Amino acid sequence: MADTAILDVDGTLVDTNYQHALAWFRALRRYGITLPVWRLHRGIGMGGDQFVAAVAGRDVEEEHGDALRAAWSDEFDELLGEVRPFDGAHELLVELKDRGFRLVLASSGQADHVDVFLDLVEGKELADAWTTSDDVERSKPEPDLVSAALHKVGGGSGVMVGDSVYDAQAAARLGVPTIGIRTGGFSVGELHEAGAVQVFDSLVALRAALDGTALASPSR
Incomplete structure (x- = not known):
């Protein structure tokens, strides 16, 4: 959990x-x-x-x-x-927040770019925190981003949702499970090999299946 x-x-x-x-x-x-x-x-x-x-x-x-x-x-x-948001991005954030999770939007991108992206998904109103390149010394596949995300909200344990093998590799170095989304163009097999425990074709598909994932309900 x-x-x-x-x-x-x-x-x-x-x-x-x-x-x-x-x-x-x-x-x-x-x-x-x-x-x-x-x-x-x-x-x-x-x-x-x-x-x-x-x-x-x-x-x-x-x-x-x-x-x-x-x-x-x-x-x-x-x-x-x-740049446009993926279908279901905002709705997934709302669902996770409603379920009681601490919510961190994790990026090692430039702060001005991240600012635009968060506005696109209406994420600032929902997230407990977000990260930028200012928060990490080394980027993915190093684990700094995942560590910074947990630290920002005092989280004890997390689940990563990411589109690349580098997301899964970074999270795995901290023992954090990853749910892979195929929007990065990586195959199901590649994402599993990198450490993803489940893989979905889209954010919409993930949201529909949340009850069968590690994001069903938060531990407290």
């Missing part, structure tokens, strides 16, 4: 993964680096501090890492107006 529901924001509550991939593609192109978008997409979900080395190699990180992250931010800002 858990007392805290930790919901990833990017790619889980709001549909951002392809915008992120395209922004990274364009940022890398500024430095003469062309990588296939599918490869970039496979890295979306880990933080920017991890991403460049993972997709382009350590040499690129050492030479251009900070500049690439700045370029990515510029490119993503141009796409921010296209």
